[in-house]
Amino acid sequence: MFGFLQYLGRLGLGFVSQAGGMALLFLTTLAYTVKPPYRVRLFFKQMEFVGVNSLLVVVLTALFSGMVIAFQSYRALSKFGGESLLGGLVALSLVRELGPVLTSLMVTARAGSAMAAELGTMRVTEQIDALEVMAVNPVHYLVVPRFWAAVLMVPLLTVIADLVGIAGGYLVGVMLLKVDAGIFIKKMQEMVEWMDIASGIYKALVFGGLLAIIGCYKGYNASGGAEGVGRATTEAVVIASVSILVGDYIMTSLLF
Amino acid sequence: MVELVDLHKSFGEHEVLRGINLRIPAGKLTFIMGRSGTGKSVLLKHIIGLLKPDRGRILIDGQDVTGFSDRQWQKLRRRFGFLFQEGALFDSMTVAENVAFPLWEHSRLSKREIEEKVAEKLSVVGLLEARDKYPSELSGGMKKRAALARALALEPEIILFDEPTTGLDPILQVSIMKLIRETQRQYRLTGVVVSHDVPIAMRAADYIAILHEGRVVAEGSPEEIRKSEHPFVREFLKSAFEGCHPEEGRNV
Numbered sequence: 001m002f003g004f005l006q007y008l009g010r011l012g013l014g015f016v017s018q019a020g021g022m023a024l025l026f027l028t029t030l031a032y033t034v035k036p037p038y039r040v041r042l043f044f045k046q047m048e049f050v051g052v053n054s055l056l057v058v059v060l061t062a063l064f065s066g067m068v069i070a071f072q073s074y075r076a077l078s079k080f081g082g083e084s085l086l087g088g089l090v091a092l093s094l095v096r097e098l099g100p101v102l103t104s105l106m107v108t109a110r111a112g113s114a115m116a117a118e119l120g121t122m123r124v125t126e127q128i129d130a131l132e133v134m135a136v137n138p139v140h141y142l143v144v145p146r147f148w149a150a151v152l153m154v155p156l157l158t159v160i161a162d163l164v165g166i167a168g169g170y171l172v173g174v175m176l177l178k179v180d181a182g183i184f185i186k187k188m189q190e191m192v193e194w195m196d197i198a199s200g201i202y203k204a205l206v207f208g209g210l211l212a213i214i215g216c217y218k219g220y221n222a223s224g225g226a227e228g229v230g231r232a233t234t235e236a237v238v239i240a241s242v243s244i245l246v247g248d249y250i251m252t253s254l255l256f
Numbered sequence: 257m258v259e260l261v262d263l264h265k266s267f268g269e270h271e272v273l274r275g276i277n278l279r280i281p282a283g284k285l286t287f288i289m290g291r292s293g294t295g296k297s298v299l300l301k302h303i304i305g306l307l308k309p310d311r312g313r314i315l316i317d318g319q320d321v322t323g324f325s326d327r328q329w330q331k332l333r334r335r336f337g338f339l340f341q342e343g344a345l346f347d348s349m350t351v352a353e354n355v356a357f358p359l360w361e362h363s364r365l366s367k368r369e370i371e372e373k374v375a376e377k378l379s380v381v382g383l384l385e386a387r388d389k390y391p392s393e394l395s396g397g398m399k400k401r402a403a404l405a406r407a408l409a410l411e412p413e414i415i416l417f418d419e420p421t422t423g424l425d426p427i428l429q430v431s432i433m434k435l436i437r438e439t440q441r442q443y444r445l446t447g448v449v450v451s452h453d454v455p456i457a458m459r460a461a462d463y464i465a466i467l468h469e470g471r472v473v474a475e476g477s478p479e480e481i482r483k484s485e486h487p488f489v490r491e492f493l494k495s496a497f498e499g500c501h502p503e504e505g506r507n508v
């Protein structure tokens with residue numbers, strides 16, 4: 001019993017100290033963002049990395065999610081003859097929730113994990129120490145470009161995911177289930193407000209920052225050789241994914 | 257001048273440094289020697305602030321740097337050239353980009369001037385042909401030489417080299433040691449070299465400090481070290497010449 005409490009206590013302490021470390025890394029990143037030199041080339045390289053790497057998987061996920069939602073919603077709606085609402089429902093779920101959440105999860109898997117692995121390898125092979133020794137701040141050099149690349153690219157990818165997902169829903173709804181195309185589009189326009197789109201983008205922005213900070217934090221603090229880098233990468237993906245889902249719930253219930 | 261006063265450092269239960277007292281003379285080449293695992297690399301990392309001591313002080317040119325903030329260290333470190341034991345080259349960059357890195361970051365040289373300087377540094381360490389290779393394509397000795405070129409790129413005032421000649425063939429060992437020696441002499445640098453190569457140290461060092469069980473057990477000129485009565489020092493020197501002719505041993 002006592003051992004279990006001790007275990008819980010340690011778990012709690014570990015959680016608090018990690019959350020604190022991540023918050024600190026976030027603040028340091030913001031502080032270094034405004035400091036010259038501005039490494040524009042590194043920033044573009046990271047944008048390309050985050051964007052290009054994740055594009056295909058984001059498009060595929062969004063397409064099939066849109067198609068599945070259309071099927072499921074149609075089943076539910078047809079029970080009370082509300083098939084005409086299909087377009088609006090599909091678009092709303094995508095724009096508000098699934099677009100940002102699925103995109104962020106996919107970017108976490110592709111780019112967040114890569115950030116943890118890359119920085120982790122640099123840590124255990126003393127490359128981060130080498131930066132410090134050469135009087136280059138590692139947060140400035142490594143974390144700032146990755147953070148902003150994710151903050152910018154995840155919303156962009158989310159917009160693409162929204163569009164592709166809606167196209168998937170249209171495909172299933174109109175082509176397969178024979179909902180009238182005009183009504184599908186009209187209901188979509190009626191039901192989706194700018195506010196909904198904005199809230200989705202806003203979420204994506206936060207998730208992008210979240211996954212970059214968690215990936216970088218885990219890599220930056222890796223230790224223990226190749227095994228340690230592997231552990232850091234796994235933990236980064238798990239923690240970032242859970243944080244995105246919890247964060248989504250919090251933002252949905254509190255803000256929108 | 258670098259001065260270490262009563263430096264202690266433990267990793268968990270493991271006491272590595274147990275009261276290091278050492279004055280590293282300015283403008284001279286000092287060798288730090290000792291068995292594998294005694295804490296030579298740990299000691300060197302303290303001098304540049306990568307590790308913080310549990311107790312004791314570090315003075316650089318009379319200034320106590322023990323409690324320096326990250327920002328203060330960052331400024332101070334521009335005066336240093338540091339060679340990691342494993343090289344620590346950036347593996348996302350080519351050899352030439354690695355050497356150019358500190359120049360891009362801290363010098364005001366133009367692109368052309370940087371390229372010239374990189375070529376110069378690489379040719380001194382004999383790596384001009386490997387300039388466009390990535391670290392993963394290099395041999396251990398090539399990595400070490402590339403890292404050495406990077407450490408010398410900014411023409412530092414204080415050089416800290418962790419085993420610069422380990423893993424090189426005998427011909428390269430001599431030429432790299434000569435390079436370090438000449439650079440140090442020419443610019444009157446303060447140099448610290450970690451090494452376990454007794455013959456090289458005896459020839460190249462101005463000053464030698466021998467580490468054993470977390471303390472400096474002997475220090476002085478090569479001549480004084482050779483005459484040391486300390487049992488560990490005697491054993492350490494003796495084993496370096498094991499199998500050699502006794503006369504040879506005495507002459508190095």
Ligand SMILES: Nc1ncnc2c1ncn2[C@@H]1O[C@H](COP(=O)(O)OP(=O)(O)OP(=O)(O)O)[C@@H](O)[C@H]1O
Nearest residue numbers: 267272290291292293294295296297298299341452
């Ligand atoms: N980051 C660390 N965490 C835990 N222990 C460490 C760490 N760094 C070094 N040590 C321990 O400190 C001791 C000294 O290590 P160090 O690397 O300084 O040895 P060394 O004298 O440089 O040896 P070598 O000649 O083989 O390079 C070793 O026993 C090592 O296990």
Ligand SMILES: [Mg+2]
Nearest residue numbers: 296297341418
């Ligand atoms: Mg060592």
